[in-house]
Amino acid sequence: MSITLLKGDERLPLYQRLADLLRNEIKSGARKPGDRLPSENIIAEDYGLAPGTARKALAELVNDGILERVQGRGTFVRRPSFDQSLFRFFRFRSKGSGQEVPKSRIRSRSVKPFPDHVADKLAQPRKSDGIQMSRLRIIDGAPVVLEEIWLPLEPFRAFLEIKTDDLGDLLYPVYDACCEQVVARAEEILTAEAAGKDAARLLNIAVGEPIMVVDRLARGFDGCPLEWRRSRGPAKLFHYQIEIR
Amino acid sequence: MSITLLKGDERLPLYQRLADLLRNEIKSGARKPGDRLPSENIIAEDYGLAPGTARKALAELVNDGILERVQGRGTFVRRPSFDQSLFRFFRFRSKGSGQEVPKSRIRSRSVKPFPDHVADKLAQPRKSDGIQMSRLRIIDGAPVVLEEIWLPLEPFRAFLEIKTDDLGDLLYPVYDACCEQVVARAEEILTAEAAGKDAARLLNIAVGEPIMVVDRLARGFDGCPLEWRRSRGPAKLFHYQIEIR
DNA sequence: TAGTGGTCTAGACCACACT
DNA sequence: GTGTGGTCTAGACCACTAT
Incomplete structure (x- = not known):
């Protein structure tokens, strides 16, 4: 041998x-x-x-x-798939079938300083600038999830040049195309809180109603953090099931 | 060959x-x-x-x-272990270490008719009698989880004879010892809701605060449903994390 | 037809646990 | 020492894909 x-x-x-x-x-x-x-x-x-x-x-x-x-x-x-994301446990299925990606409405996109907890997650200096985006995801005209997304300025500067109308319902392919950043894996954390005034208004629920919160930190192949996002949806639409053997 | x-x-x-x-x-x-x-x-x-x-x-x-x-x-x-239960994501760790089973205080145990949704889960006739138990799980003297447990009368009749003081913090070994029923696997479903009056009082939180709800249906080797339980705890103590690859 | 992964065989040798 | 599972080898044959 x-x-x-x-x-x-x-x-x-x-x-x-x-x-x-x-x-x-x-x-x-x-x-x-x-x-x-x-x-x-x-x-x-x-x-x-x-x-x-x-x-x-x-x-x-x-x-x-x-x-x-x-x-x-x-x-x-293998290309990473987000089939197992907690996200899919929000029970949005357009009447009848299932599986589709909800439509997005981009509410804002701008450069502003990271909140400290986001800067820490993305391994950026505190108080430094990042790209923030807010989207509302919609099924059959009804708002289902509110998302707050943060990106480091580098290497995502080119992302700012893209017209909002050219952003589809999925962001990761855009990151790949315009900034050559590929999301390879992610961590998600699930918590719940009571709806604040803004979230309640946007999600069309009462203030204080419980909402599920999914925080996701997406990473590249090298493990380097690329994107942090927080998704919030009404708890009554959420239903997570596991098996124990 | x-x-x-x-x-x-x-x-x-x-x-x-x-x-x-x-x-x-x-x-x-x-x-x-x-x-x-x-x-x-x-x-x-x-x-x-x-x-x-x-x-x-x-x-x-x-x-x-x-x-x-x-x-x-x-x-x-393999003996089934409940290491992956959603339950463990309630952040009760007695000061310092982790891992321990919280103490239980049994609040009540009685025979009464199943609510319809429980009868259905346990494959019992609607309106028939079952065993109901209510427990409060406690860490360092603070209530953390409220549990409602239902068992079919058969084969759990012998369970009624056991003195409350003889029930430890874990029930499944008792089911095995007194009724020869072994839990082989289970399904859990996670949802959230706003705390009602009773839950709020028992868990020592404000009415309307979000609470996490874990429903568990435990089954025997043959797949036959043995126990249904609903566990409720303050959402602020809950923190569930997964990896996506 | 050539090349790939999927199944299956039949062994050799090693590390570990019992007693 | 004996028996167990863990590693590793060296092949045969099959099913599927591409050309």
């Missing part, structure tokens, strides 16, 4: 070391979403492993949701 | 059919939590498979959280 070409802790199994290596290549951006990886035989050959060992490493990454394998086509770096 | 001894859809791979078979044995109660399975070699032999194939089936069940494997000891049916 040839010498192992994998670095890392020698006590770890080979398939682990290979998985870590590939994970890092993806994190660092050396491999981007949609890229095809070499076949398992090629990978195995390259690192002096048996195909089964390479296969096990790939299986682990598939399990982590980082890779996707399609029989006959190859192994691909 | 010997004939396959596995039933099921012949188009499915062998490891899938074996996994399905074992899953059913566990669901039906033929194998109970804590039971040790035969070694992978024995299983492989029994069904005329290669060890690697049996291994893959077992790996799948480990991934599903149904089995647990310990090197040198064997493969075991």
